[in-house]
Amino acid sequence: METTTKDRILDAAEELFAEKGFDGVSVREITARAGCNVAAVNYHFGNKKGLYLAVFRERMAERARKVQEAFWKEIENESEPDAEKIIRTLARSFLKSPFSEKERLLHHKLIARETNRPTEAFEIFYSEVVNPFFSALLKLLAPYLPEGLSEQEKMLYVISIISQVMHFNLARTMLTHLTGKRFDSPFIDSLIEHIVSFSLNGLSGRIIKK
Amino acid sequence: METTTKDRILDAAEELFAEKGFDGVSVREITARAGCNVAAVNYHFGNKKGLYLAVFRERMAERARKVQEAFWKEIENESEPDAEKIIRTLARSFLKSPFSEKERLLHHKLIARETNRPTEAFEIFYSEVVNPFFSALLKLLAPYLPEGLSEQEKMLYVISIISQVMHFNLARTMLTHLTGKRFDSPFIDSLIEHIVSFSLNGLSGRIIKK
DNA sequence: AAATAAACTAAACAAACGTTTGATTTAATC
DNA sequence: GATTAAATCAAACGTTTGTTTAGTTTATTT
Secondary structure (H helix, E strand, C coil): CCCCHHHHHHHHHHHHHHHHCCCCCCHHHHHHHHCCCCHHHHHHHCCHHHHHHHHHHHHHHHHHHHHHHHHHHHHHHCCCCCHHHHHHHHHHHHHCCCCCHHHHHHHHHHHHHHHHCCCHHHHHHHHHHHHHHHHHHHHHHHHHCCCCCCHHHHHHHHHHHHHHHHHHHHCHHHHHHHHCCCCCHHHHHHHHHHHHHHHHHHHHCCCCCC | CCCCHHHHHHHHHHHHHHHHCCCCCCHHHHHHHHCCCCHHHHHHHCCHHHHHHHHHHHHHHHHHHHHHHHHHHHHHHCCCCCHHHHHHHHHHHHHCCCCCHHHHHHHHHHHHHHHHCCCHHHHHHHHHHHHHHHHHHHHHHHHHCCCCCCHHHHHHHHHHHHHHHHHHHHCHHHHHHHHCCCCCHHHHHHHHHHHHHHHHHHHHCCCCCC
8 A cells, every 4th residue: 555544534534524514524424435443543533523624734735835936936936026926926826736536626625614614623724724825915915005095995806816716726617607617727718717817906096085 | 573484594504505505414403593494495406416406595695786876876876987896896796795605605695606517506696697697797898998899809808807816705715814904994905996906007008918 | 972084192113423432553662 | 365454244232313292381461
């Protein structure tokens, strides 16, 4: 055997938790896919919930770190990155991350689950991943945001961009139904360019007067 | 008893399904909240899945129709609605719909669940609600979109707006963590104005050249 | 008022659930 | 190579699951 049982359980668990949610998956289904005994989950992770948290601690956090690493690396290559470059890099690093299509989707599905219905895993992910990244990203984008905004209002602009990325990633069935297009690589490219266009104009504009 | 058992089951079911998902709720939990016998679900809806679909057929679809009705009513009051008016009305009708805070959140959570992981309920909701509304909305917004876009590209602009609305509605915990603000009515108002500002500029801008 | 249908209920069903146990195999240490 | 520790296993545990059954109550019809 090449991989350890613990790793194979984590592999199976994050796939299945992402697809069906915590309650939608049984420990037996996980261990069957991992090719091990049912009791292995309790031996290695205590209980089912412990396994779910381990997925976030040992897989989600690390993968998010890599996504962000790829983002900053590409940003630092630019001598003076403008807003367009920043947004495109952001969209690309989320929609075309250095992982397989499958792994990226899995990752975002789990984030979406915790976003819509936070459990203990939310705090892990938020403090280790979301918060530091947002702070840095806000600092980077600040020069290109409309003037006279509070720190909290500035955040909304970044969240508007992220929300599009998340939605275009997750609402595939809806997108396919509406546009009639398959969700392949060229289509994703066009999505990225749309997000760049929409968001760049969105944050560069003046404030609307009520 | 004022309401029928069937209605009370539907009430309890949509609350619990929205909050915990199909697999996260037991029939016993639903019937306990509805104050009736466990077997009542099977009597009225056949089985658990039938109850879930009934929630979409008899509750979700009708509520969505009311939201859209409120949208069109407000739009038709304007002699010549411009893009800003359209977007604000759209954001308002989703974030401040003619329902209680609780009911609106419940509604959007169920949509999000079906968006991220479509079941049979997706087809019901898509064909009855999403598709007709999108078509009409696209027609209404078309004059204000950048020129020379395909029908499919135009759709992405509408989806970008909707995605923000959905995300600001669902990612409350994240928003509260990031901004430190409570998710109350004044905050929602500021979210609406942000979406209007960001989206209006977003779709009025020129196309970015690659 | 008798007869028929609809609505509801208590009790039980088999199946699936997460977890525990105790034994066995594999790996590491001495 | 014996001893100890870690890992894995088959089997069973007590609950909870969705659903069914058979009986009772309530409402409608004739």
